[in-house]
Amino acid sequence: MKKALITGVTGQDGSYLAEFLLEKGYEVHGIKRRASLFNTERVDHIYEDPHNENPKFHLHYGDLTDTSNLTRILQEVQPDEVYNLGAQSHVAVSFEAPEYTADADAMGTLRLLEAIRFLGMEKKTKFYQASTSELYGLVQEIPQKETTPFHPRSPYAVAKMYAYWITVNYREAYGMYACNGILFNHESPRRGETFVTRKITRGVSNIAQGLESCLFLGNMDALRDWGHAKDYVRMQWMMLQQDTAEDFVIATGKQISVREFVRMSCENAGITVEFTGEGVDEIATVTDVNADLAPGVSVGDVIVKVDPRYFRPAEVETLLGDPSKAKEKLGWVPEITVEEMCAEMVACDLEKAKQHALLKKHGYAVAVAKE
Ligand code: NDP
Ligand code: GDR
Secondary structure (H helix, E strand, O other), rough: OOOOEEEOOOOHHHHHHHHHHOOOOOOOEEEOOHHHHHHHOOHHHHOOOOOOOOOOOEEEEEOOOOOOHHHHHHHHHHOOOOEOOOOOOOHHHHHHHHHHHHHHHHHHHHHHHHHHOOOOOOOOEEEEEEHHHHOOOOOOOOOOOOOOOOOOOHHHHHHHHHHHHHHHHHHHOOOOOOOEEOOOOOEEEOOOOOOOHHHHHHHHHHHHHOOOOOOEEOOOOEOOOEEEEEHHHHHHHHHHHOOOOOOOOOOOOOEHHHHHHHHHHHHHOOEEEEOOOOOHHOOEEEEEEEEOOOOOOOOOEEEEEOOHHHHHOOOOOEEEOOOOOHOOOOOOOOOOOHHHEEEEEHHHHHHHHHOOOOOOOOOOOOOOOOO
């Protein structure tokens, strides 16, 4: 039985990857951070009581900023495959916490690679690094592929650029099976609530149910190549099953704007909107409503506004990936379209919003967390 170690197992990708590997018969070990509250919601459904006989899913307390902890876990687990998905992954937050982002995202990757080498596991353990389309930043070529030059535009992207090259370096210097998946944005109902797609599907669902009145967003013109996390974790595993380690771009090859994702989410929630105004004055006004789906909304309501506090000091305006290499060499093609993904995300968030609305109707106080 193969053993995998996943950093960031409590995150969006980590949870889907853990499920995927368990289905493949792996023994899966994940690193979770200590927090003052439970932070395992995304993996609770696959949690196994450590008192059970032969559990297949194990959680270890750890942190990418702690070398001795990572070394000890690697030594204990002796994994065949390491998936380094842990990171301070929010681009906007990285401008506020650049040093921590560098420590976790750049140095964390080095710590793991060096621990594998120090423990003499460099010929046995394969290593996957969660690289990102944010490396392209100020894009030099459209669409972006493995050979497109990088120009990172945030402390997050700069840290991930170090992680990308140190992974390549350990491959070249020590013959390690170490590779980068250069993944374009991928989302799901498990996406963190402060990334734009989930912020939109959750916000629109809450508005539809009368729990909120307006959603505030930043750059509505940003263009992204959005795929589904389930498709992308499959590819992470495929990348470690080859004879030689290589880096791959993982993307859908299609892009839409934030504004279009808002429109699509509203349609899925039974709301038709019209966008007017430009820049900070842009708004979305309701022009039609399906009252069964969206009882909290009326024609004429302004449900989306722009708030400059969500603008970034340096923005990545457009990303579009070319996944030809992954298709040709690995036979990977994404199966879920952005339209299907958006419908799934809105359906999940609408369900939650309906439950909150019901509680509210019966007099229970409902606090809706926001950033
Ligand atoms: P999430 O933000 O959902 O998950 C990040 C995970 O990393 C969480 O489990 C988080 O723990 C953990 N983590 C954060 N800091 C540390 C730390 N110091 N030590 C250990 N663990 C830590 O990200 P995604 O699942 O979306 O992304 C997975 C990886 O892929 C990330 O590295 C991200 O940068 C990268 N990526 C993501 C893309 C996307 O579109 N989703 C695209 C390209 C790359 P906790 O739950 O406690 O916060
Ligand atoms: P990104 O994702 O920065 O691409 O990084 P995010 O969803 O945060 O932003 C996408 C685009 O939407 C614009 N935007 C807003 N973004 C947020 N978060 N909140 C808003 O209110 C808002 N309004 C507009 C942003 O400016 C941006 O242009 C994600 C992360 O998962 C990274 O870890 C990963 O590496 C990249 O995708 C690929």
